[in-house]
Amino acid sequence: MSIKVAILGFGTVGSSVARILCDLKPQGVELTHIFNRSVARKRAEWVPSTVTWTESFDEVLASDANVIVELVGGLDPAGEWVRRALEAGKSAVTGNKKLIAQHGVELDRIARAHGASLFYGAAVAGGIPVIPGLQHGLAGDQVTRLEGILNGTCNYILSRMEEGAQFADVLKDAQSLGYAEANPSEDVDGYDARAKLVILSRIALRADLAVEDIPVRTITSIAAIDFEYAGELSCTIRQISRAETRGGALLATVGPMLVPKNSPLAWSRGTENMVLVGGKYGGDVVFSGHGAGGHPTAVAVVSDLITLAHGSGNIDLPSRKAEVSGEFLLRHYIRFVVKDRPGIVGEIAGALAGEQINIHALFQRPGFGKDSLPFVVTVEPCTNSALKRALAKISSAEWLAEPPLDLQILEPEEPLK
Amino acid sequence: MSIKVAILGFGTVGSSVARILCDLKPQGVELTHIFNRSVARKRAEWVPSTVTWTESFDEVLASDANVIVELVGGLDPAGEWVRRALEAGKSAVTGNKKLIAQHGVELDRIARAHGASLFYGAAVAGGIPVIPGLQHGLAGDQVTRLEGILNGTCNYILSRMEEGAQFADVLKDAQSLGYAEANPSEDVDGYDARAKLVILSRIALRADLAVEDIPVRTITSIAAIDFEYAGELSCTIRQISRAETRGGALLATVGPMLVPKNSPLAWSRGTENMVLVGGKYGGDVVFSGHGAGGHPTAVAVVSDLITLAHGSGNIDLPSRKAEVSGEFLLRHYIRFVVKDRPGIVGEIAGALAGEQINIHALFQRPGFGKDSLPFVVTVEPCTNSALKRALAKISSAEWLAEPPLDLQILEPEEPLK
Structure with missing residues (x-):
């Protein structure tokens, strides 16, 4: 039949x-x-x-x-x-x-x-069998962590910027290639990836999250200089969708992050998608491939049809409602663009110290004018909200040429045992 | 129930x-x-x-x-x-x-x-959901190519050798860590990986292969110098299990190969396993993770049990008997160790020309003695059997200090459209 x-x-x-x-x-x-x-x-x-x-x-x-x-x-x-x-x-x-x-x-x-x-195997990372892989192949693990490159448009833009291109130019290319919409907000501001993260969290972490609870940050604030400074930290920048159970809490966020160059997430190029799943028993598993496009997405649909035709029903893994926090405890990268004058670093250090945030390193490339001088401060692990409070204290400083950009640094972790 | x-x-x-x-x-x-x-x-x-x-x-x-x-x-x-x-x-x-x-x-x-x-999700690449991924997530594609790192022991040995260690030392470490048996032949000579390639070929390529029909080559002939020369070709060396449908034929082989450093297969480290699946519609998909060990393998077993408990039966994708050939048309790397004297390259070139094989490049590192001088010839795409015939012609040359080592070079391919 x-x-x-x-x-x-x-x-x-x-x-x-x-x-x-x-x-x-x-x-x-x-x-x-x-x-x-x-x-x-x-x-x-x-x-x-x-x-x-x-x-x-x-x-x-x-x-x-x-x-x-x-x-x-x-x-x-x-x-x-x-x-x-x-x-x-x-x-x-x-x-x-x-x-x-x-x-x-x-x-x-x-x-x-x-x-x-x-x-709905085609709903996330089209041609990559992440959903069936999780439902049929990793149901026997207790997944505690998800990290993904879930939006091909952002990955195309950021991996081209890594090679030296400017955001506006790459966005124009992406639009003419059909990778990005005329209004690219859904992709670049993280909404597309966030919907996918909600679906993966349900299947992998067994947590039902409300879409709007997950903080998103745009990639449009990333500039060429950020790739240069990221490179000095042996990192690149990718739009990362991340969810993690820690204790009873569920942490989740979507946005541009610094990714170490020796992480598989840094190897993705072009419109490629990638999902890293960290399990208590099986350690890390990585899936990658073409996340979108007619044919790869159609493969996922046809595969689901074949599974149905073989009489396999849904693997209903129990999930439960979970509150989301974006409060990952992570190192951060903060890029300032300032009108240079003495004492700036002292003011920054003071604002950070007020929130118990320790500076880890300070980078300043030569060759920029005094009126618009970019430099970077990295800080030891802190929550994003503590950092926001610290930065708020200096937000009206007259030496700021533009608002500072803060990015989380994705650190390689030992698999949980 | x-x-x-x-x-x-x-x-x-x-x-x-x-x-x-x-x-x-x-x-x-x-x-x-x-x-x-x-x-x-x-x-x-x-x-x-x-x-x-x-x-x-x-x-x-x-x-x-x-x-x-x-x-x-x-x-x-x-x-x-x-x-x-x-x-x-x-x-x-x-x-x-x-x-x-x-x-x-x-x-x-x-x-x-x-x-x-x-x-039998646990039979190949333990903790990586390759088999359920293929059966449930890629059944809707027509897979034409498989490339895998299917033996963690070989990958541990070769990735350590890439960092400068000697084969014998690494093998000893692998044995003391429990990665390799006292008699390591099953792993290093390719038999373990070959059994896994047979299973994956059945599921992905829908081809039933006889295990003993697939040519295997040992990794024990790889020396430190081969990693140096591979590096000059922007490659490293990995034990690769490979199967491909081309026209009506089925090509399959297991053994050490040169792998470009920009290929995901070159990124695997330690006992990691990796499987690359090339589909007609979905393009390339890569799976990687811990291929062996008690916990990762147990995850695959428990996942199969959960699938069974949900009333999902086997996805029986039709497969059919297929004849195997190892005759991939690929570039080759040939490492000679010679007692140096004039005319050797001419003799080699002559033997290769007799089989219509074109030399692509010749590499010779300085710093070796005249009695045991290693150098490398790369040749344009040819079958392994033609190369064997060419090398047979010079096999008794008195200037050979040891038998030449030939390795296939895995070239990045455009996904088949």
Whole structure:
């Protein structure tokens, strides 16, 4: 008995799913419906004539298709369609990270209640089997730490900047290559990665986080000079999504961080994605590959369909609501740009000392003018909020040419035993 | 309803499986039996008193345990026990690479015929979820290429040699650390990695290979000087297990190879394992982590048990028998050690030209005596057999101080589109 599949949304990923199904003909998976608005202009010659093209979701719902593949994206109406399909006992496969991050727990419950399954391997790091790897291969560990490069656009921008390019130029390239939207905020400000971190935290750390509770920081404040100073610390800069259980607390954050060059996270280039999972028993496991794009994302969708066709249901690992804090205790990098005059370092040191923060090192490259002089202070492990309080004390100093930039430094850790 | 689990073999991995089951108490998994020879001396305080300890496999078979975890290793009697359990309708989880490499296809068939499941996530790269990742997350791709660092002992030896240590010293360290056996042949000569490559080829390339058909080469012929010359080519040396479909043919080989330093395979250190999977649609995916050791391997076993407890059966992806050839068309590195005299390079060039093999470059480091002078020739892509024929022609040359060493050079490839 085959599963009968209806694809909702025949864009880049949807047509790639159809293409792979037509090419590989996986046993037990039959494509029966393709739904799209103005479907007439979507019709493709290479799709078998047995497939029904439709503009009506109700037609799909009433049909004998027993699995929907939701690739429409966004919360509305995609969420409503997934919900109605599950309530009708149809299983659903989706790549919709926003929907799963916000409503995954509820949709999982609806699926269970109606004997249906909900798969979303394509929602995080498209072509990299992180979600099935966690659910099937690491369920036997107690994962305590997640570190990921979950947004290919940011990784493209930052890895190009590492090679000397300027933010604005690279963003323009990313937009013309189709990696970034006209309004890039979703990517560069961390919202896209944050939704993915919520999904991974649920599966790996068994913690249900509220999306808006996780602090995000933009990568737009990173300048070329930061890569130079990071290099002096044997580091580079990447957008890192990080979650960790420590004691009973759950720490999570998304934003640019200094990453040691000998960490796998520093090796990612271009639009590559990478996920590092730290387990109590198995130590660190790293997954990497193409996180986005039509074909890699379609591979994740088709893999979920094959798993469904083999009669495998969801691996429902129990998760529970967790409060999030962004208070990692980490070393920090602080880049100042100042109008130089004597006494500045003393004022900075005083502000930091007031919060019990110790300076670790101070770097100043030659070759800059007195009016706009960048230099860097690194400090010993402290929380970001303590650092913010310290920096607030000097925020109105007349020698600041621009507000200071503070970044967490991701330190290599011994795997927890 | 819980699955009732009998562990066969209470050694490092077996006791670690029991430990994780007692610590994490995964829902639906109940440990009921532990089998070991002379079981009295194995009995552990921390195992719940409800568990039955036994020296009799027949007692396990007759019991209500419905899943056996085979961690005895070797073909006999482990294979017979797995077979009898499956025939009795019990599912089996095993970390036995030798058994699955040689008899996996048959055991899968027996499992299917008796409504049982056979899982072996622990058989390859222990703590890294490569097998579940392939079965659940990449089933929707057409994998055309596998490259792996599948033997932690070889990787420990070669990554230490890269830092300047001598083979014999590192082997001794590996033995005292418990990474290598007193007789290290299984590891250093490639047999261990070959069994794992057979298992991965079946799952990823859907090809059933006969273990003994895959050519293996030892790492024992690698000397410190080879790392120096490899470095001049921006490469290092790793034991690589490689399989690839090209046209209708299947190429596979295991042995030391030159690996470019910008390849993820060059980044692996110590006993780390790594698997790179190249797919037609999804491009390259890399998995890495701890491939062996009690805890990481136990994580794979417990994960398989949790998958079973969730009612997920095997993902039976169809595979078919395939003939193996080791005839990759690759650049080669050839290291000669000669008693120097004029004309040697001419003789080598002549022998290579006779097989239509073009020299690419020649390297000779200063500082060696005329009696035992090492130098390296690299050649443009050729098959290993053509190179062997060329080298055979000069094998009795009186200027050879030792037989030449030839290594394939793993070149970065564009993902197949």
